[in-house]
Amino acid sequence: MARRDGIAALVLLLVAGAVSHQAAALPFGSVTNPGPGFVPWWTGLTLAGLALVLATQALRALRAPGARRARAVPAGDWRRVVRLLVALGLYALALDPLGYPISTFLLVLLMRRPTSGGALLSGFALALLASGGTYLLFAVWLGVPLPPGPLLR
Amino acid sequence: MEILSLLGHGFAIALTPTNLMYCFLGSFIGTAIGVLPGLGPPATIALLLPITYGIPPTSAVILLAGIFYGAMYGGSTTSILLNIPGEAASVVTCLDGYAMARQGRAGAALAVSAVGSFIAGTVGVVGLMVLAPPLAAFALRFGAPEYAALLVLGLMMVGYLGGGSMTKGFIMAALGLLLGMVGLDPIMGSPRFTYGVFKLSEGFEFVLVAMGLFGIGEVLVNVERSVAPEVLRTKIRGLLASREEWRAAAPSLARGSLLGFGIGVLPGGGAVISSFVSYALEKKLSRHPERFGQGAIEGVAAPEAANNAAATSSFIPLLTLGIPGNASIALIFAALLIHGIRPGPLLVSQQPEVFWGLIASMYIGNAMLLVLNLPLIRFWVRLLEVPYAILAPFIVVFVLVGAYSVNNSVFDVGTTIAFGALGWLIRKLDFEPAPLVLAMILGPQLEAALRRSLIYSRGDLLVFFERPIAATLMALALLMLLSPVLRRLLARRLRGIVGAPGRD
Numbered sequence: 001m002a003r004r005d006g007i008a009a010l011v012l013l014l015v016a017g018a019v020s021h022q023a024a025a026l027p028f029g030s031v032t033n034p035g036p037g038f039v040p041w042w043t044g045l046t047l048a049g050l051a052l053v054l055a056t057q058a059l060r061a062l063r064a065p066g067a068r069r070a071r072a073v074p075a076g077d078w079r080r081v082v083r084l085l086v087a088l089g090l091y092a093l094a095l096d097p098l099g100y101p102i103s104t105f106l107l108v109l110l111m112r113r114p115t116s117g118g119a120l121l122s123g124f125a126l127a128l129l130a131s132g133g134t135y136l137l138f139a140v141w142l143g144v145p146l147p148p149g150p151l152l153r
Numbered sequence: 154m155e156i157l158s159l160l161g162h163g164f165a166i167a168l169t170p171t172n173l174m175y176c177f178l179g180s181f182i183g184t185a186i187g188v189l190p191g192l193g194p195p196a197t198i199a200l201l202l203p204i205t206y207g208i209p210p211t212s213a214v215i216l217l218a219g220i221f222y223g224a225m226y227g228g229s230t231t232s233i234l235l236n237i238p239g240e241a242a243s244v245v246t247c248l249d250g251y252a253m254a255r256q257g258r259a260g261a262a263l264a265v266s267a268v269g270s271f272i273a274g275t276v277g278v279v280g281l282m283v284l285a286p287p288l289a290a291f292a293l294r295f296g297a298p299e300y301a302a303l304l305v306l307g308l309m310m311v312g313y314l315g316g317g318s319m320t321k322g323f324i325m326a327a328l329g330l331l332l333g334m335v336g337l338d339p340i341m342g343s344p345r346f347t348y349g350v351f352k353l354s355e356g357f358e359f360v361l362v363a364m365g366l367f368g369i370g371e372v373l374v375n376v377e378r379s380v381a382p383e384v385l386r387t388k389i390r391g392l393l394a395s396r397e398e399w400r401a402a403a404p405s406l407a408r409g410s411l412l413g414f415g416i417g418v419l420p421g422g423g424a425v426i427s428s429f430v431s432y433a434l435e436k437k438l439s440r441h442p443e444r445f446g447q448g449a450i451e452g453v454a455a456p457e458a459a460n461n462a463a464a465t466s467s468f469i470p471l472l473t474l475g476i477p478g479n480a481s482i483a484l485i486f487a488a489l490l491i492h493g494i495r496p497g498p499l500l501v502s503q504q505p506e507v508f509w510g511l512i513a514s515m516y517i518g519n520a521m522l523l524v525l526n527l528p529l530i531r532f533w534v535r536l537l538e539v540p541y542a543i544l545a546p547f548i549v550v551f552v553l554v555g556a557y558s559v560n561n562s563v564f565d566v567g568t569t570i571a572f573g574a575l576g577w578l579i580r581k582l583d584f585e586p587a588p589l590v591l592a593m594i595l596g597p598q599l600e601a602a603l604r605r606s607l608i609y610s611r612g613d614l615l616v617f618f619e620r621p622i623a624a625t626l627m628a629l630a631l632l633m634l635l636s637p638v639l640r641r642l643l644a645r646r647l648r649g650i651v652g653a654p655g656r657d
Contacts, residue, residue: 001583008582012324019331019346026345032612036338036345039600040331047327053320076377084376085574088369091553092567104553108546130546134554142207144558 002061009055013048020044087111099149100139104131156282163509166211167517175208175216176514180521183223187240188231188533192548194224194240195480195587196367200548202360202488203555210492211507215514217488221481222274222464222515225424226522229266229457230533234259242424242460245432249445249452256448261394265402265450266457267526273410273458274519277465280414281472282512285501289473292498297609298616301602302626304595307476309633310419311588319637322588325579329592330599332357339601352564359487359594361556365569366586367480368552370576372545377577394450402454405435409458417463418470423479424460431459465515471496472508476595480587483594 020041029035087110094103108130112123138144166172186197198217205213228240233250246266253262295303308330312322335346336356347353394402409431416427435455436445445452470476475497477483489496494504501508526533556569579586610616618624632639 004582008584015328022346027341027343030612031607031614034604034607036341036343039603040334040345043327043330043334047324047331050320050324050327054324057318057320078377081373081377081577084373085570088549088553088570088573089567092563092570095557095563095566100554104550108550111546111549112542126543126546130550134547134550138554138558142204144554145561146554146557 002058005054005058006062009051009058012051012054016044016048016051019047084111096147097149099151100146101131101135101151102149104134156286159505159509160282160513162505163511163513164516166506166510167215167513172212172215172510172514173517175212176219176518177521179216179219180223180226180518180525183220183225184227184522184525184533185536186220187224187227187229187243188536189539189544192371192544193367194221195363195484195590196371196548197224198481198484198488199360199363199367200551200555202364202484202491203558205488206491206558210489210494210504211510213488213492214485214507214511215518217485218468218511218515219518221485222461222518223522225274225457225461225464226267226270226526227533228460229270229453230263230526230530233262233266233453234530234534240424242428242464243457244425245428245456246453248432249447249449252446252448253450253453258448261398261450262453263527263530264394265398265406265454267523269402269406269409269454269458270461270526271519271523272406273413273461274465274522275516276410277414277417277462278512278515278519280462281465281469281515285469285473285508288469289498289501292474295498295622296620297602297605298620298623299626301599301606302617302623302630303474303476304599304602306626306630306633307470307478307595308592308599309630311478311591313633313636318583321584325584325586325588326592329589329594330596332362332589333593333596334600339597340604352562357568357593358559358565359483359590360491360559361565361569362572362593363480363484363487363590364552364556365572365574366576366579366590368548368555369570369573370580370586372548373573373577374580375541376545398450402450405431405451405455406458408434408438409455410462413459413462414466416459417466417478419478423467424463427459427463428456431455468511472500472511473498475500475598477591480590483590486594 023037023040023044026037026040027035028037028041087107090110091103091107094106098106105127108127109123112126135146139146139148167176182197182201183194186192186194197220201217201220205216208216224240225242228238228243229246229250231237232243232246233254236247236251238244238247250262250266253259308326312319312326331346333356335353337343337354338345344354412431412434413424413427416430417423432445432452432455435449435451436442439445439449439451441449467478467482470478471482471486475486475495477486486496489507494500494507552569552573553566556565557563559565576586579589606616607614616623617627
């Protein structure tokens, strides 16, 4: 965990630097009349300070005996997460051109592998139920103007 | 007498067929998500938030509040029967509840937990009803410096009590503040951090951030870990506790209710912390602390009472000061804002139907939950048999439809997915998303109050320390910030006294 904390602290320092840099470009004002950049600049600086504290804590934990063997969060299969995120990204891109029913059907079908790796037939039925059922519920019953796509246009 | 007449008005609102239906629906859904691990109240409230757009504000808040306190009831069932806490606030119930179930005393544990939850929930509602109106009247005396000091204290408490590392809690709060600054600045209206993207000029929609962090984020975490839990099933023999068990549980129920109520009022406090603190207190007060973890009824009664009382009392800062104390309450705050209702000191007097309707619905909801929980225990346990592979696609699809329906925009769907990825990363790095969400909602209020205070005082920072209310709040905030250093100094000093030669 300490290694991850160290990396997180570095990333946060970069974020804080970027925020403070951009806030400095905004009208800063003064203490008597703070401008739009005043609070963001100070918040960026605070974040940088906190990131340094986290980095120090991580360094201390790394130097502690037995630190390299300690693991706070059990490791999982991160590839499933990446696959699901890719599927979700594609869904966002396909929603307008393909429409809700088709893109949701494909998303649920794609999700079967990351979530369970289940059989194709049950995945097909689940995808049909999720896309058709939610379209009926939201678009037809609740009147949400979901994109119909070429299938229902 | 006036309170009773207002409460009567509240019951007239809550007892309409529509509101009764929303109260039942909220309690039912709340119990279900309390039972199911991997889907917490913030995720569910975020999921259902878009559905509430089309219903009246009082009904919306009755539904969402029902989900929140209903989850506290549901979480205990699986903790006791299956050693699976459906809710973080029920983790501690596993210790003695499951031990009781293994000894064949599951019925007693479930009965004490359900009745205790009902009593504590009712104590919480009475406290909310009695304390909220005078507190709201007191808050009307607050000017910008008092609000700024209160919000600073709120942020400190979120970091301090939010669970896990304090540094990480503050980091999340700082990130939340920065996210809240995207869009137009609250005083002058000039754009900040929008990078020329027109959609960002109104800032990030809070609902999208919450749905991404809690809805998609939780699914991603569960998908990564997806390990089927090993379940040791147990038999439920009747749902009655003996007279001795009730006698042993009664003081713990009373202490848990009061302690939970007190902790729930604090920003960042809430159900999880109150359940742990009340368990620790009971163990400390017990003449036989060695029984704890082996099936002590007090170890079930106290935390269950505490988490229910805390769930109810956490509405106090929201309804009186406009400050949400935890992620679920922040989402209810957002729901009220969407309906054009600003929670705060004026809510009680200007929107009495919302305030008193909610209070009355809580009495009804607690009674409904008692009826729902005990006879339907077998149904709730069977709910756990629904595979996550079936549940997950529905959660994701609900979140995505919800995100789309906010503005009928694909951009919002993309934003939600991006925040989902951030939510997974945050949890992966052992950070908590709740302080981020709270700071994001408190941020614009804090900035406006801070800048107004500085303009009003002509840049004199002493404005936060010269006015008595602001000074008290700031002193508490500073004390909280410095508490780790003070604790370390005190420990060093004590070690020095104990270790010093020739002192004994």
